[in-house]
Amino acid sequence: xxxxxxxxxxxxxxxxxxxxxxxxxxxxxxxxxxxxxxxxxxxxxxxxxxxxxxxxxxxxxxxxxxxxxxxxxxxxxxxxxxxxxxxxxxxxxxxxxxxxxxxxxxxxxxxxxxxxxxxxxxxxxxxxxxxxxxxxxxxxxxxxxxxxxxxxxxxxxxxxxxxxxxxxxxxxxxxxxxxxxxxxxxxxxxxxxxxxxxxxxxxxxxxxxxxxxxxxxxxxxxxxxxxxxxxxxxxxxxxxxxxxxxxxxxxxxxxxxxxxxxxxxxxxxxxxxxxxxxxxxxxx
Amino acid sequence: xxxxxxxxxxxxxxxxxxxxxxxxxxxxxxxxxxxxxxxxxxxxxxxxxxxxxxxxxxxxxxxxxxxxxxxxxxxxxxxxxxxxxxxxxxxxxxxxxxxxxxxxxxxxxxxxxxxxxxxxxxxxxxxxxxxxxxxxxxxxxxxxxxxxxxxxxxxxxxxxxxxxxxxxxxxxxxxxxxxxxxxxxxxxxxxxxxxxxxxxxxxxxxxxxxxxxxxxxxxxxxxxxxxxxxxxxxxxxxxxxxxxxxxxxxxxxxxxxxxxxxxxxxxxxxxxxxxxxxxxxxxxxxxxxxxxxx
Amino acid sequence: xxxxxxxxxxxxxxxxxxxxxxxxxxxxxxxxxxxxxxxxxxxxxxxxxxxxxxxxxxxxxxxxxxxxxxxxxxxxxxxxxxxxxxxxxxxxxxxxxxxxxxxxxxxxxxxxxxxxxxxxxxxxxxxxxxxxxxxxxxxxxxxxxxxxxxxxxxxxxxxxxxxxxxxxxxxxxxxxxxxxxxxxxxxxxxxxxxxxxxxxxxxxxxxxxxxxxxxxxxxxxxxxxxxxxxxxxxxxxxxxxxxxxxxxxxxxxxxxxxxxxxxxxxxxxxxxxxxxx
Numbered sequence: 017x018x019x020x021x022x023x024x025x026x027x028x029x030x031x032x033x034x035x036x037x038x039x040x041x042x043x044x045x046x047x048x049x050x051x052x053x054x055x056x057x058x059x060x061x062x063x064x065x066x067x068x069x070x071x072x073x074x075x076x077x078x079x080x081x082x083x084x085x086x087x088x089x090x091x092x093x094x095x096x097x098x099x100x101x102x103x104x105x106x107x108x109x110x111x112x113x114x115x116x117x118x119x120x121x122x123x124x125x126x127x128x129x130x131x132x133x134x135x136x137x138x139x140x141x142x143x144x145x146x147x148x149x150x151x152x153x154x155x156x157x158x159x160x161x162x163x164x165x166x167x168x169x170x171x172x173x174x175x176x177x178x179x180x181x182x183x184x185x186x187x188x189x190x191x192x193x194x195x196x197x198x199x200x201x202x203x204x205x206x207x208x209x210x211x212x213x214x215x216x217x218x219x220x221x222x223x224x225x226x227x228x229x230x231x232x233x234x235x236x237x238x239x240x241x242x243x244x245x246x247x248x249x250x251x252x253x254x255x256x257x258x259x260x261x262x263x264x265x266x267x268x269x270x271x272x273x274x275x276x277x278x279x280x281x282x283x284x285x286x287x288x289x290x291x292x293x294x295x296x297x298x299x300x
Numbered sequence: 301x302x303x304x305x306x307x308x309x310x311x312x313x314x315x316x317x318x319x320x321x322x323x324x325x326x327x328x329x330x331x332x333x334x335x336x337x338x339x340x341x342x343x344x345x346x347x348x349x350x351x352x353x354x355x356x357x358x359x360x361x362x363x364x365x366x367x368x369x370x371x372x373x374x375x376x377x378x379x380x381x382x383x384x385x386x387x388x389x390x391x392x393x394x395x396x397x398x399x400x401x402x403x404x405x406x407x408x409x410x411x412x413x414x415x416x417x418x419x420x421x422x423x424x425x426x427x428x429x430x431x432x433x434x435x436x437x438x439x440x441x442x443x444x445x446x447x448x449x450x451x452x453x454x455x456x457x458x459x460x461x462x463x464x465x466x467x468x469x470x471x472x473x474x475x476x477x478x479x480x481x482x483x484x485x486x487x488x489x490x491x492x493x494x495x496x497x498x499x500x501x502x503x504x505x506x507x508x509x510x511x512x513x514x515x516x517x518x519x520x521x522x523x524x525x526x527x528x529x530x531x532x533x534x535x536x537x538x539x540x541x542x543x544x545x546x547x548x549x550x551x552x553x554x555x556x557x558x559x560x561x562x563x564x565x566x567x568x569x570x571x572x573x574x575x576x577x578x579x580x581x582x583x584x585x586x587x588x589x590x591x592x593x594x
Numbered sequence: 595x596x597x598x599x600x601x602x603x604x605x606x607x608x609x610x611x612x613x614x615x616x617x618x619x620x621x622x623x624x625x626x627x628x629x630x631x632x633x634x635x636x637x638x639x640x641x642x643x644x645x646x647x648x649x650x651x652x653x654x655x656x657x658x659x660x661x662x663x664x665x666x667x668x669x670x671x672x673x674x675x676x677x678x679x680x681x682x683x684x685x686x687x688x689x690x691x692x693x694x695x696x697x698x699x700x701x702x703x704x705x706x707x708x709x710x711x712x713x714x715x716x717x718x719x720x721x722x723x724x725x726x727x728x729x730x731x732x733x734x735x736x737x738x739x740x741x742x743x744x745x746x747x748x749x750x751x752x753x754x755x756x757x758x759x760x761x762x763x764x765x766x767x768x769x770x771x772x773x774x775x776x777x778x779x780x781x782x783x784x785x786x787x788x789x790x791x792x793x794x795x796x797x798x799x800x801x802x803x804x805x806x807x808x809x810x811x812x813x814x815x816x817x818x819x820x821x822x823x824x825x826x827x828x829x830x831x832x833x834x835x836x837x838x839x840x841x842x843x844x845x846x847x848x849x850x851x852x853x854x855x856x857x858x859x860x861x862x863x864x865x866x867x868x869x870x871x
Binding site: 153236247258 | 665666668669672676745746748750753754755771772774775776777778779780788791792794795
């Protein structure tokens with residue numbers, strides 16, 4: 017059966033080819049960014065400020081900017097998502113839950129650029145007028161919109177995890193006279209912690225990896241933000257802004273440091289998720 | 301009967317966050333609809349060019365969305381047709397052939413790839429374009445093909461996983477019947493498993509289309525431009541809807557141009573919503589059928 | 595002899611007429627029957643002129659494709675030098691090093707200025723150079739200190755690839771500091787939009803881009819307008835350049851020729867710049 021063997025080889029080839037893209041991405045960035053790894057330059061780049069006028073091309077401000085905006089997004093989205101998934105799992109199961117769940121699933125399909133566009137014309141002026149400080153292009157604005165962007169990821173994971181808690185646990189608690197809220201807090205949420213952490217980690221990966229919202233809403237100042245109303249630049253936005261520089265310059269090489277950092281962060285998140293989910297890997 | 305306070309708090313919190321989230325989404329959509337609906341007209345798409353002339357490629361369109369719409373459609377078609385054969389084949393391998401360590405390792409790679417931020421894929425695409433330009437006679441630029449290739453990489457792991465999941469979800473009975481009747485493994489895959497898994501795969505493909513259509517970060521590094529007219533070849537620069545929306549948001553010149561931005565956002569949202577609905581419908585059918593089987 | 599002279603004179607007249615014809619009567623004629631693509635990127639001040647020129651050329655001949663991207667002057671110079679585009683635009687003069695490294699050919703087709711702009715509602719519409727420097731260095735950070743409202747000053751600047759930034763930085767700030775707090779926008783269009791939408795903003799933009807949505811700020815008493823740039827009274831002026839790697843060929847050549855034609859001059863003037871030969 018030669019056709020059989022050929023087909024099997026072809027399928028294997030496709031799988032290996034696809035997997036090699038993962039390696040290729042990293043390898044390309046490492047090779048092109050190679051000069052960075054000589055003479056401890058990489059440490060200076062990771063810790064220095066970005067002052068091109070003084071030939072300082074550090075990406076520390078962008079690292080802080082990324083973490084600040086992502087952390088704010090998660091801080092906004094986490095309680096919101098927990099609330100929504102509790103509604104789906106416990107408070108209003110049945111038709112309402114199904115309706116809410118489809119709405120949340122639909123949210124995953126809303127283009128990022130659409131959120132960004134509405135953010136620019138609705139939230140930026142609002143933040144500027146409300147706080148009467150700064151231009152409205154800041155960590156807060158970007159973090160809030162990013163929170164809405166990543167919330168569906170969390171909600172879908174949380175509600176699945178809550179639903180997967182064994183029915184017997186739930187029934188046992190109810191038999192002991194626990195109210196639905198007590199069941200949620202003492203049985204379901206502890207029982208679903210793996211799924212909840214998984215959702216959180218995945219959302220963190222998405223928040224760190226998003227380019228457009230920060231680029232459109234955070235102001236892009238290459239400084240370490242001192243507060244949520246300060247302008248900031250993320251690693252992703254930095255790549256989009258500096259891509260235009262000379263390919264051979266140190267300035268351009270730092271992009272690969274940004275790229276490798278982003279790659280490493282999201283790869284670590286993926287590994288964490290796989291570990292949490294056990295051997296079968298996350299269902300995406 | 302008086303409810304315990306804990307229940308009240310939980311109720312309030314969960315209803316509160318749900319209503320908040322839904323009203324935020326409603327605000328986003330309502331705001332766009334309110335601002336953008338007024339500017340829908342033939343002129344929005346075709347500018348001051350007569351639509352028929354534009355569609356017959358007799359006259360170029362200026363100031364209309366046609367080049368961006370056509371650009372996005374060509375980009376999606378190209379990216380998907382690059383990614384689907386590879387993704388399908390790899391997914392079949394993962395579900396039907398892969399075993400043990402190798403399969404696990406491959407799965408790890410796909411998961412990592414799925415998590416890589418799109419701007420990193422864009423940076424890769426850009427670097428590849430520059431590399432090819434330098435080493436192959438300067439004929440390759442950031443262009444439609446480079447963007448499509450990068451987007452294909454972006455959705456590849458997603459396609460592999462949906463194909464794999466769709467195949468693995470098939471009941472044992474379906475899986476074993478044909479081989480019992482003497483079908484080979486390949487015949488079983490081709491004539492039984494794939495057709496049965498098709499709805500699941502298809503809904504995955506549709507969602508991948510949505511991702512290609514909405515992605516902005518990859519294309520802004522790999523060849524999309526502010527103004528190019530209709531794309532004429534794989535190697536030309538092009539316009540695209542999401543980039544147009546981004547571009548207009550920061551540099552519209554007058555309220556009329558801004559209005560086209562709102563309209564473009566609304567169009568893109570509608571496209572993505574339709575794709576989403578299509579995928580959901582297929583899934584629902586699939587769900588209904590598997591229920592029947594039980 | 596006499597007839598010979600007449601003959602020569604007539605020949606000269608005809609030749610001059612022929613030479614002038616493509617430029618004056620119809621400079622679009624060069625594109626007739628042509629096919630292919632012109633790739634343009636770089637300076638964002640140039641974009642309105644590029645788009646209008648592209649529109650007219652493509653209306654006359656739809657088979658010519660013209661793609662226009664921004665990115666800033668740095669991008670225009672680098673990408674033209676690397677051969678990634680046919681024409682790179684720059685709002686600053688490329689350095690001698692850049693010209694010799696890439697073998698660039700430089701075409702200066704307009705005179706422009708870089709004007710300071712604020713929101714139209716801002717009462718502060720005149721600044722001394724020292725004050726401007728202090729504002730951008732961050733030592734003056736409230737409009738109140740300048741006779742405006744008690745609001746923080748929102749600084750806007752451009753990314754490092756920008757020629758507008760380069761000219762502003764060297765000629766208006768005398769290479770003084772630009773505070774890292776400043777919001778960074780990617781183009782002249784984006785700068786104008788940002789300032790038009792932020793009542794407490796200060797930014798700088800190509801004079802050709804200044805319109806009623808923003809208010810120009812007089813620098814040492816001179817308001818940035820096309821007239822003051824032209825007369826030399828406004829000091830922060832610059833040329834708008836298009837660059838090609840070596841002598842431009844084919845479509846790129848004709849595109850640049852078109853910018854220098856009467857029709858091109860009309861477009862340039864219409865978009866708020868001063869055409870130069």
